[in-house]
């Protein structure tokens with residue numbers, strides 16, 4: 001990063017906690033990462049792709065604007081027994097997907113739901129902008145949701161948005177207001193733009209709020225939480241959230257140093273990593289929370 005923008009490793013690490021990011025090859029796309037994560041999640045659930053009846057993908061970096069990334073993944077995995085749709089809620093995309101999937105399971109409309117969080121943020125990052133490029137990375141994570149007979153699983157979810165803050169984190173051009181063919185006499189702004197310090201202030205407040213609301217709905221407090229698995233955007237935001245909710249940092253799962261901010265992939269990647277490392281035990285209370293552009297913020301409490 002020091003070679004491409006005016007920054008220092010020391011600044012990035014001390015202000016964000018990030019020391020590495022994973023970036024896709026030019027010929028690797030969101031659908032490739034999504035398929036990779038989905039195959040592992042479906043295998044871990046002891047299912048086959050044909051068992052899935054709904055695919056939900058949280059992403060702001062689909063392969064194409066049309067059709068949805070969920071349809072591309074459906075085709076690549078031949079999951080033709082399913083419906084498929086994308087959920088656009090920036091970094092809260094996966095947790096919005098989890099809440100939507102949970103509601104569908106409860107309604108009985110779908111029975112086995114694949115929920116993916118995936119981003120190729122490198123495709124919308126301006127590597128001349130030090131305010132953003134040091135933060136973002138690429139990745140994917142996935143879960144399979146189905147009904148259980150016991151009292152484990154999703155205990156509560158909380159979702160919220162505030163569209164008044166659109167311009168704090170956005171891509172100005174390429175939509176219907178500024179379609180590419182109408183942009184004349186200036187460079188198109190097709191990369192993520194962020195007002196970092198303003199987003200930071202909201203993130204601290206909203207990740208705490210989302211966490212407390214979901215815990216309250218589940219009849220729990222921070223003391224009951226075995227693991228907080230937060231969106232890995234900034235170590236200082238995570239520390240403030242943990243403090244507000246009353247969770248000590250040894251109960252917070254962190255992988256921000258390795259991957260940076262991977263938006264909607266962040267929470268499911270951390271969840272999967274914690275699980276595969278054997279850190280999550282049966283009946284553990286897991287609190288997941290995320291915050292992102294929109295603004296959007298969300299959380300979920302799970303008995304593992």
Ligand code: UT7
Pocket residue numbers: 006007008011012015016091130131132134169195196197198199200203233234237261263291292293
């Ligand atoms: O994924 C969900 C949404 N995203 C987030 O949650 C990110 C939220 N925001 C943040 O994590 C932090 O605001 C940043 C890491 C982006 C920035 O940290 P900060 O402590 O809030 O710094 P700042 O924006 O207040 O900037 C302080 C200074 C500025 O210089 P001046 O104006 O004081 O001279 C920036 O230009 O730091 C400068 N700066 C940098 N310096 C070295 C900004 N980026 C860099 C950089 N290297 N990469």
